[in-house]
Amino acid sequence: MSRYRTIALFGKQGSAPVAEALIALYDDLARRGITVLVDDALGPIPALAPACADIAAIRSQAEVAIVVGGDGTLLSAARKLGEASVPLVGINQGRLGFMTDIARAQMLPAIERLLAGEFTPDRRLRLTVRVLREGREVFRTLALNEVVVNKGDLGRMIELKLRVDGEFLYVLRADGMIVATPSGSTAYALSANGPILQPAVPGIALVPLCAHGLTYRPITIADSCAVELELVHSYDGRVHCDGQNFFDAQAGDRVSIERSPYPLTLLHPPGYSYFAMLREKLHWSATPHR
Incomplete structure (x- = not known):
């Protein structure tokens, strides 16, 4: 049984790969009986039209938001959510992805674990x-x-x-x-x-x-x-x-x-390591010498 009943989707505008990922997410979540709210600022994506919602509805109803794109897209979603206490999950389809830490290829298995309540909260200063x-x-x-x-x-x-x-x-x-x-x-x-x-x-x-x-x-x-x-x-x-x-x-x-008295919460998948992320993104030595 899913831990969440209502999930919001945000994504980078004008990107065909992002639209494809959002449609796959929407289909998977809807199949599970989860209410999906899609940021209506994304523009026209016919397959997502039934779920489009304005930001006021997302702020008041969403229990978690999934962001598909890069760190800039996640920052944009956080800005739109404002003071609402909606945690964010990032699917990386950008370049670096310091905060969008789930690879596109692992998206659906990761969402399965999110719904099972296995993700770890990470409160970030704003x-x-x-x-x-x-x-x-x-x-x-x-x-x-x-x-x-x-x-x-x-x-x-x-x-x-x-x-x-x-x-x-x-x-x-x-x-x-x-x-x-x-x-x-x-x-x-x-x-x-x-x-x-x-x-x-x-x-x-x-x-x-x-x-x-x-x-x-x-x-x-x-x-x-x-x-x-x-x-x-x-x-x-x-x-x-x-x-x-x-x-x-x-x-x-x-x-x-x-x-700010309104920190942002990121949700990380099991096994997430901040230092491993730094090694990968900043191209530090990957394997310690023994």
Whole structure:
């Protein structure tokens, strides 16, 4: 008997292999008597039309969501679900797949084990991001991977005044700053020489982008800390969240970043290992010498 009665399906838009996988999933779940809700933003896929639902229905009814695609598709699904406590399962049809950890070839056997309740929950930190302009909130969102405050389209550095828990740390002249969760430590922050944080580490990484000074180094702070980035002087910039949501900020704006009370839960199959995943995705030595 299935542990879940209502399951949502998300996928990468415009991909024929993803559509094929979603149809196979839908047929398998419907055959088991499970109610399936398909994200209606996927576009027209005739075989899935009877199950299409809007995001409000998915947020209120789904007990778990299965995402077919890459990490970007999973980030998009997490953003759509917002504060709803719907756990996510990732089927990897992207390139790397740090969070979509089930191979397409193993999809249906893995779903069998999901329905049997054999998957392990993994709670991931999310960040609440706000932009304050003259004390008034003008933007708010959630981020699972990272928040990037950078120069936007301009070909020059910006200046950012950084505070942690209200205490001044420094003024940074750079291309920008990445504020990354452990989930995001293997994403954009990794390419900027940021630290890799195991998901269980209660930390946030502050990673400068091309700083004008050799002593500006990445630093990891407690995830209970509140971070504030203020755009100083006449420098405008842009606030990016998970590479999918952005806001054009002005000089004097303050970007407030703190731990969200709404973490995201990923569900991993039996035998999942974070370190094995790193070895595979980052091409580290696969076999220990004996």
